[in-house]
Amino acid sequence: MSLSDPNLVALADHFGIALEFYDWKGRRTQVAEQTVIAVLAELDVDASTPQRAAEELQRLRDDPWRRTLPPCVVVREHAEGRVDLHVPAGQWVHLQVHLEDGRDRECWQVDNWNPDRPIDGAMTGEATFAVPGDLPLGYHTLIATVGDGTTATSTLIVTPNWVGLPRAMGSSRVWGYAAQLYSVRSRRSWGLGDLVDLADLCTWSAYQGAGYLLTNPLHAAQVVAPIEPSPYLPSSRLFLNPLYIRPESIPEYHDLGEEARADIERARHGTLDEGPNVVLDRDRSWAAKRAALELIHDVELAPSRRMAYEAFRAARGRRLVDYATWCALSEDFGADWRDWPADLQDATSEEVAAYRRDHADRIDLYVWMQWIADQQLSAAQAAARDSGMPVGLVCDLAVGVNGAGADAWILGRLFARDVHVGSPPDAFNQAGQDWGQPPMRPDVLAEMAYAPLREMVAGAMRHAGGVRIDHIMGLFRLWWVPKGLGPRMGAYVRYDHEAMVGVVALEAYRAGALVIGEDLGTVEPWVREFLRDRGILGTSVMWFEVGPDGRPLAPEQWREYAMSSVTTHDLPPTVGYLAGDHVDLRDSLGLLTESLEEEREVARRERESWLTALRERGALGEEQDDPEQIVLAMHRMLTWTPSKVINATLTDAVGDPRTQNLPGTENEYPNWRVPLSGPDGTPILLEDVFEDERAARLAAVLRG
Secondary structure, eight states: TTTOOOOHHHHHHTTTTEEEEEETTOOOOEEEEEHHHHHHHHHOOOOOHHHHHHHHHHHHHGGGGGGSSEEEEEEEEEEOEEEEEEEETTOEEEEEEOOOTEEEEEOEEEOOOOOOOOTTEEEEEEEEEOTTTTOOSEEEEEEEEETOOEEEEEEEEEEEOOOOSTTOOOSOOOEOOOOOOOOOOTSSSSOOOOOOHHHHHHHHHHHHHOSSSOOOOOOOSSSSOOOOTTSSSSEEEEOOGGGGGGGGGGGGGGGHHHHHHHHHHHHTTOOOOTTTTTTOHHHHHHHHHHHHHHHHHHHHHHHHHHHHHHHHHHHHHHHHHHHHHHHHHHHHHHOGGSSSSSGGSSTHHHHHHEEEEEEEHHHHHHHHHHHHHHHHHHHHHHHHHHHTTTEEEEEOOSOOOOOSOOOOOOOOSGBBBEEEEEEOOOSSSSOEEEEEEOOHHHHHHHHTTHHHHHHHHHTTTTTEEEEETTTTTTTTEEEEEEETTTHHHEEEEEHHHHHHHHHHHHHHHHOOOOEOOOOOSSOOOOHHHHHTTTTTTEEEGGGOOOOTSBBBBGGGSSSSEEESSSOOOTSOHHHHHHHHHHHHHHHTTTOOOOOOOHHHHHHHHHHHHHHHHHHTTTSSSSTTTOOOHHHHHHHHHHTSOSSSSEEEEHHHHHOOOOOOOOOOOOTTTTTOOOOBTTTSBBOHHHHHHHHOHHHHHHHHHHTO
């Protein structure tokens, strides 16, 4: 069978599997047949032979006729929608909308000339209804009543046309810092930056004139060693990482006895490491911190605190208990639920329910940790706003989760099992990338009325004024890499972007939040236009902002609706990039496909082209070539763009030359384990940042 087989092509089209793509050099590339078959298998479709492909295609075409209503309908505000209903031939049917506020609205039938169809031995008819175009934004319920007395329900989502800027921002521009929280340690930290450090960093940033602070994803990681260092490969995007809790800031800490508090203080000191070659150790910090949290958890809550805790539990519902159950099970059976006893691999099994009853105290510990983390994150956002920030925290939302983690266990079949998300070969990583994350299945997402996406986005905005969506192209398509084939043999799988972006827009509207989409890399041009038309900001990085002639783009030609920066966490800080450290580092790890000399020459030409542009525009003097002067000039150029949001990394503010992450590596480089450092590479603490004159000079430039 080849891709010329019409049934295989039709199956790929049904699921949005692209049969070809344009690579980073603009070459049209066809997807391999085995890739298409492997991706279909992950969608529960057996296309291994022409006959089976034909049978599966017929089943998929008949499936919508087997249900009265589609699982989910998404419409934009002020737009009249259409819904196809399927009922026994000759039966009448009535459709209404039950709104979130309790009111009911009627739908009306419109022409549909499709003939009746035999489905499973019975004739089935199709009727089309119009949905009113003046419905309020929100998540509503469609209710179909059939003449034979049966009823069916479905979710109707009405989404806003436009997100735009938060009211607190008005139409003005804001600038802010981006920080990797774990790397920003203070003298009171437990070896890693925490949520109290985040609050203090917000206060300092506001004092410098910043309007927001962007932090790395704060999603939950594993609770047993080894803890995954990447904040972009979390265990759960629904919950917070308890590793960021500051135990001494919990009110009940002060009710402990003197000896217990002394033990906790000694444990904290055991996590401190201020040597010159520090590699952040999450396992050590978490072991010490968890022991402290266990002691504090045993303290009885005061009545008002108990009520607040119970309210939090009720608001977060079953998902919270499921997550805490996963944490407790991980302690007993290991971090990868796929290796647990078979009867515990299903979060809804009787065996899991029995475990939950038998380990209620341990599960309550992890529920309580989420409450504490939520309170401390809320305090950080309050510190930001109280200090005058119009936006405050902007939290990052990772593109995916660890297949061994909590979300994959809790949400079950939502995630494909034997395929990973990645990226095709590009200029930065010419072998392609496998990110090790299972993708969400677009068909199951629709079946669940996008509830997991709703929860993730709402959670990210719960105590923030904005959200950055990593790899926002994932709302449109993802590069699926079937197990054993490698990233070069992947394929793009499309998602219902109208629904996905609509849900993000609705949650942002309700939260009054800013939405920034990371749209770097290989992006179809219409995607950026679609996001701009919905009021979602893109991302512009100076090193990548070049025109068709390869020369730096003039500042006035940059996008208005974008968060613009000089660098990003996947690149070295600017002083390191200027020095060509990224080339030498990739060469030392064997990641270059061109010769070292050629890559160094490319980097040199890139640097010189920007220095020329900076001097031509008057951002940099002719005789200025000190790295800090160049960094200031590049940020000065940022302020001349029309971009509504300007960003500077904290590493650039203090002159840190060390990169946080080198894409395409795992343990070859200490990704996500590098502490914030000064210009000489020596680690510095948050208190040092507060007094850093270099940071003050950069802030002065950003203030204009």
